[in-house]
């Protein structure tokens with residue numbers, strides 16, 4: 001079942017068509033990556049979903065129903081441009097934002113204590129926001145995004161400004177929230193995090209969705225039929241019209257070989273062929289990274305359009 005669907009969303013700014021019939025379907029309890037080059041229209045779509053701006057046409061469905069005003073309370077949104085009040089104390093600020101999102105004071109206080117403990121920032125409560133580093137502020141803002149227990153969490157570039165350790169803390173939180181059944185819409189340029197976190201993605205390019213679906217299936221669809229073998233051998237000298245050797249790397253008593261298939265053949269056939277001559281320690285098919293998929297999808301569309 002889809003928690004969130006956008007259907008044929010169109011948005012025109014004065015001179016620019018920012019979204020041109022954008023439809024995405026985000027399954028309940030999953031992490032969904034919203035990807036695309038700068039200026040593709042991701043933030044515009046997020047602003048339409050969160051009702052900050054209205055589309056010219058198209059509909060947003062939440063749980064299969066048209067989005068209603070009340071649904072806003074079921075959303076937690078971390079915008080790309082971070083907006084905390086610099087002079088306010090961290091604790092007061094999170095309390096204020098939590099109550100703005102419909103929580104009682106008591107409930108907000110309980111949840112705040114829980115989250116501050118979890119993120120190990122209890123001693124920040126009385127510090128002013130302006131005294132915190134960018135990454136520290138971002139942690140606070142993440143808490144303010146999820147404190148009211150929203151069903152849909154929308155995160156626009158949540159890892160920018162974080163060191164790798166803090167980025168991992170946020171990534172683990174995202175996965176934990178997903179395991180609790182929350183739906184997460186994640187807009188990011190960090191393709192590694194897409195591989196780590198996302199079940200499905202939509203790639204928007206030049207205002208249109210150019211790729212949509214399951215991450216593994218998409219990577220599979222873009223595969224280049226490259227297999228990596230580790231063999232017990234000093235060298236690999238096999239030649240065959242069914243494959244090309246891309247690289248060989250000798251490591252102690254074994255050698256790593258990357259082979260690209262030239263003809264349609266099952267992986268098992270290729271493995272049998274190699275096994276006839278060399279002892280195979282391991283093999284795996286090399287799938288393209290999401291970064292490679294992104295570059296390939298965006299450049300091939302630009303070539304098509306020009």
Ligand SMILES: Nc1ncnc2c1ncn2[C@@H]1O[C@H](COP(=O)(O)OP(=O)(O)OP(=O)(O)O)[C@@H](O)[C@H]1O
Pocket residue numbers: 013014016018036037038039040041042043044045
């Ligand atoms: N308020 C606005 N008025 C006019 N044009 C706008 C406005 N907001 C965005 N745009 C234009 O719409 C297009 C899409 O912008 P948007 O911010 O949605 O892109 P994005 O995919 O989020 O980009 P980035 O990855 O750089 O954040 C851009 O060409 C941008 O210049």
